Amino acid sequence: MKSWYTFLLAITSVCAHAAADCPDLSAVDVSEDSVMEFDVLRLGGTLGDTACATPLCDSIAEWERKAPGDEKTTRSAELLDAIRASAAELPSDRPGVSTLNNQLDVWRELLSEADIMTLSTAVWQVDPFRIFGDQEYEIDIQEIFAESCDTSVSSCNDIFETTACVYSHAVMQRRVYVGLLKINRQATIQYLERLNSRWSAFNSGGRSLFPWELWANGAIQAGKGAHRGFVEPPTYQISLLHPSVAVQGEDTSDGSLQAAVVLELIGWYGWRWGGRDGAAMKRPFGGSLILSWDGSDEVGYGAMIHLPKNWSIGATQKKVNGNTETTLLLSVDLGKFLTEEERLRQNLIDKIEPALTF
Amino acid sequence: MTVADTIFLVHGMGHHPEGWHVPVQTAIKKLYGKYKLSRVPFDQRFKIKPISYDSVFRNLVTRWQNDANALGAAAAAVGASEVGRLVGWLRNAGQVDNNFVWTHAADVLLYRLFYTVRQEVKTHVAAEFAREIDSLSASARWSVIAHSLGTAVAHDSLDMLMSGQQEDGSPTGFEARNEQALVIAMVANVSRVLQTAAKAYDSNVKPGRAGQNGRSCRRFLNFRHVLDPFTIPKMFRPDAWPDSTAAANGLYRFVEVNHVHDVNVHDLAHYLKHPGVHIPLFRELAGFSSAVTLEQEAEAHENFKQFGQLSQSVGVRLKEKLESVSPGISEDWKAYREIWDTFIALFD
Numbered sequence: 001m002k003s004w005y006t007f008l009l010a011i012t013s014v015c016a017h018a019a020a021d022c023p024d025l026s027a028v029d030v031s032e033d034s035v036m037e038f039d040v041l042r043l044g045g046t047l048g049d050t051a052c053a054t055p056l057c058d059s060i061a062e063w064e065r066k067a068p069g070d071e072k073t074t075r076s077a078e079l080l081d082a083i084r085a086s087a088a089e090l091p092s093d094r095p096g097v098s099t100l101n102n103q104l105d106v107w108r109e110l111l112s113e114a115d116i117m118t119l120s121t122a123v124w125q126v127d128p129f130r131i132f133g134d135q136e137y138e139i140d141i142q143e144i145f146a147e148s149c150d151t152s153v154s155s156c157n158d159i160f161e162t163t164a165c166v167y168s169h170a171v172m173q174r175r176v177y178v179g180l181l182k183i184n185r186q187a188t189i190q191y192l193e194r195l196n197s198r199w200s201a202f203n204s205g206g207r208s209l210f211p212w213e214l215w216a217n218g219a220i221q222a223g224k225g226a227h228r229g230f231v232e233p234p235t236y237q238i239s240l241l242h243p244s245v246a247v248q249g250e251d252t253s254d255g256s257l258q259a260a261v262v263l264e265l266i267g268w269y270g271w272r273w274g275g276r277d278g279a280a281m282k283r284p285f286g287g288s289l290i291l292s293w294d295g296s297d298e299v300g301y302g303a304m305i306h307l308p309k310n311w312s313i314g315a316t317q318k319k320v321n322g323n324t325e326t327t328l329l330l331s332v333d334l335g336k337f338l339t340e341e342e343r344l345r346q347n348l349i350d351k352i353e354p355a356l357t358f
Numbered sequence: 359m360t361v362a363d364t365i366f367l368v369h370g371m372g373h374h375p376e377g378w379h380v381p382v383q384t385a386i387k388k389l390y391g392k393y394k395l396s397r398v399p400f401d402q403r404f405k406i407k408p409i410s411y412d413s414v415f416r417n418l419v420t421r422w423q424n425d426a427n428a429l430g431a432a433a434a435a436v437g438a439s440e441v442g443r444l445v446g447w448l449r450n451a452g453q454v455d456n457n458f459v460w461t462h463a464a465d466v467l468l469y470r471l472f473y474t475v476r477q478e479v480k481t482h483v484a485a486e487f488a489r490e491i492d493s494l495s496a497s498a499r500w501s502v503i504a505h506s507l508g509t510a511v512a513h514d515s516l517d518m519l520m521s522g523q524q525e526d527g528s529p530t531g532f533e534a535r536n537e538q539a540l541v542i543a544m545v546a547n548v549s550r551v552l553q554t555a556a557k558a559y560d561s562n563v564k565p566g567r568a569g570q571n572g573r574s575c576r577r578f579l580n581f582r583h584v585l586d587p588f589t590i591p592k593m594f595r596p597d598a599w600p601d602s603t604a605a606a607n608g609l610y611r612f613v614e615v616n617h618v619h620d621v622n623v624h625d626l627a628h629y630l631k632h633p634g635v636h637i638p639l640f641r642e643l644a645g646f647s648s649a650v651t652l653e654q655e656a657e658a659h660e661n662f663k664q665f666g667q668l669s670q671s672v673g674v675r676l677k678e679k680l681e682s683v684s685p686g687i688s689e690d691w692k693a694y695r696e697i698w699d700t701f702i703a704l705f706d
Contacts, residue, residue: 035646036397042497043402045361049497117528120535123569126497127540128363128645133576134567134607142646175496181531185492188522188530192485199478204417208425210445211472214418218473228555229522231477243425243441245432261429261438293438 020089021056021082022165023047030160031153034145035129038164042128047164048171056086060175068183077111079176084108087169094162095148096131096139100169103132107173117184121177124170131170139166195230197279202233206281207269207310207333213240239267239288244312246331248294258295262304262314262331264288269306284308292316292329300327361498362405363540364490365643368483369410370506370546370626371465373454379408385627389636392658395649403644409486411479411511415465416452418475423452463698466507470552476514483515484522488532499540501643502575505626506588509544510552513563516542517556520563520574534562539575541642544594545629547580551592564600565609573600577609577642581635583623584616585680587701591693611638618677619666621704631666633658679704 023046030037045051063079066072084104090097103123110119123132131139144163149156203209209217217237242264247257267288274282285306292300296318304314310333317326367379383406390400426448433442451460468475491500504512520534531537542563550558566573582589595612598605615632622628629635637650637658650658665673683700 035648036394039395039644039646040398043360043362043398045495045497047497049361050495051360117531117536120569120571122534122536122538125499125538125568127568127576128499130568130645132568134604134609135569142648171497177536178496181536182492184524184529184531185488188524188532189485189488189492191525192481192488192519192522196478196481196485199474199481200414203414203474203478204421208421210425211422211448214472214474218471218475222473222554227477228561229518230481233474233477241444243429243433243444245429259432259436261433261436261441263438263441263444293433293436293441295436 020165020169021054021086022090022161023052023054023168025161025164028160030149030156034149034156034160035142038141038145038160038167039128041164042167048168048175052168052172054168056082056172060172060179064175064179073180076176076180080104080108080111080173083169083172083176087166090162090165090169094159094166095144096141096163096166099132099137099139100166103137104169104173116177116180121174121181124174124177126167126170126174131167141167191230194278195232197277198233198273201279201281202237206237206271206284207239207242207306208244209237210242213238213242216240235272236268236270236286239264239269239286241265242267242288244331244333246292246312246314246329248292248316248327248329260292260294260327260329262329263291263293264304265291267304267306288312288314290314290316290329292327294327296320302327302329304329304331360402361495362401362403363498363643364405364407364494364500366487366490366500366502366504366512367406367408368502368504368508368512369408369412370508371462372412373416373461374410374412376410378410378412379406382626382630385630386636389630390640393637393640393650393654395640395644407486407490409483409508409512411483412465414475414479414482415468416454418468419448419460419464420452422448423450426451458698458702463694466552466694469507469510470554476554479511480515480518483511484519487515487519491532491537499645501539501541501543503543503545503639505545505629506548506624507552509547509594510549512542512544513549513558513561514554514556516563516574517561521556521561533571534566534574535569535571538566538568538573540645541577541579541639542575543579543581543639543642545581545626545635546586546589546624547582547594548588550594558594559596559599565604566600567604573604578611579638579642580610580612581629582612582614583629584614585618585677585684586624587684587697588624588694590684591697613638617662617664617666618673618680619668621676621680623680624701631662633662 028037041047048057060079063075087101087104092098127133129141141163144159148159220238221234244262246260246262248260249257267286269284269286271281271284274280287303287305290302290304298318298320300316300318302314302316304312306312312331314329315326316329317324367382369378387400390396426445429445430442430449450457454461469479494500502512519532522530524530562572562574564573565575565578568576580594599610604610613634615634617632619631620628633655637655641647641649683704
């Protein structure tokens, strides 16, 4: 069985002695418009990219499918050597070839001295018609075609093929670098998704925060410094003039329940991040100082503790006919409750509706 | 397997339900069909990727509306008028029809003033960018067309993505030295007036050479309508930016237009209609100057009517009205309050 590695070495060996690894462009007619023809090839992925079917492209594609690891990193160096060996076979008197080879040499040295993550690999991110865009050593493909194709069709054909191959080598080089960046990129995407879920939980998943509370909580965080880059959300919220509804039972003989409105003057609610995606609010707990209204003339004063599932229990006292009366309160976070109810209702409708549609 | 280039379309303020991008995409495709680059079908050349963040605002204001309505009834029943007044102003916060304050103005306020909301929007959009960029093949490029509030969101999110580090401090692979947009096109740019930690002139969102550190794109296009009042406070209009070499090489371009086809000159589609906007955009997105030939460009400008379908007299009157509501140059985003009041009055 021929492993991809021996296959690669074989290609390297072939490239060192024969023609460069270039896409077959024999069917391309550049007599009309070389720029448009190049554009079509680029967009078709033929030039070193997904639709490139040269042996070197195949090796890169096989390498791209490998799982990240030391072996993949080691083999990337072999691929870069193969690209360099192939480019060395291009006719050096054609536009762009010397520049490409110089840069391949420079980058081979750079890679042996520094970690890939610290290098400016976007140098190899080709523009549609430029390689090394706006660098001193830029290869401007439109300019090359303008100089070669306005005078002679035969020279245009040769220049077109070489230029397409130069572009193809730059794309292959970029493919290897992107493959090496992949591990960090995918870890970053996971981190960003977790951060996003946490911020969403902070704003909408925990206790309802009214606009003034959301602003105040944000101002506290913003006050901790100017934040660029990724920012972790806090693991607590401050409640400020937070209203909610509750039911209360008084310590009266009939023990009846009645509706009440609670206003948390100030409070605190904290949690830890956990769960499968690391963005669930685990072990939430907190407390607030509260006022309560129950339809009587007196306002109650007291405290409330906040429990998981957005439930809160509290106790207030008020003066009634000169006596101090204690009342127990049970509250559920209203907005969350209503939103959940609405979602359940909508889910039900979504399930029933198709069955009723003829 | 084609390698179509991705265009991220980032919406502005207002309600943007699923499919919001379809009319914009249709308008872009129609314009695309007029020029030489359309020899390659649009869908082979470009893939439009809409970026939506409106749901972050809508979830919040809907929740506030639900809370306020439930609380208002309860507060009235138990005589807690103080609580009723506290939440009364939120009772229609979640409505999306004819509710400009909550569907448009609130978006800007929530983004600019509410730190935690801004962080959620930024991480949401940065994750969208990152996922798509990571999925692209090596020679496929990506560009951004952002409008209005979306210019601030795109700016802040890209700067976040390109200046962030992983949890353990290691690089992300999305730094500008590793990844650059081909084109960032800001339409009705308000990124400077809404800037917070990342300053619009100094952030990573600048054009530069391939691989240049701190330069997140190769080309930066900035489109402004002279009568668009939202672009006036703390106007994004740098000189010799981001440096004299980049400016000399045309990596940054500022284009001003002044056509009046509709009262809403702030609208993205209204901007795109103008050949002074869509022609440079197509050329830079395609990456070659003959994507729109000089003849096609001259013809497009010649056929483009200053007032579109409007008669000359109606157009002139509308232009005068718009001129009368243009605020003075202000350095403060709070000028938006006056702008909203006057601009919206024109729609009545």
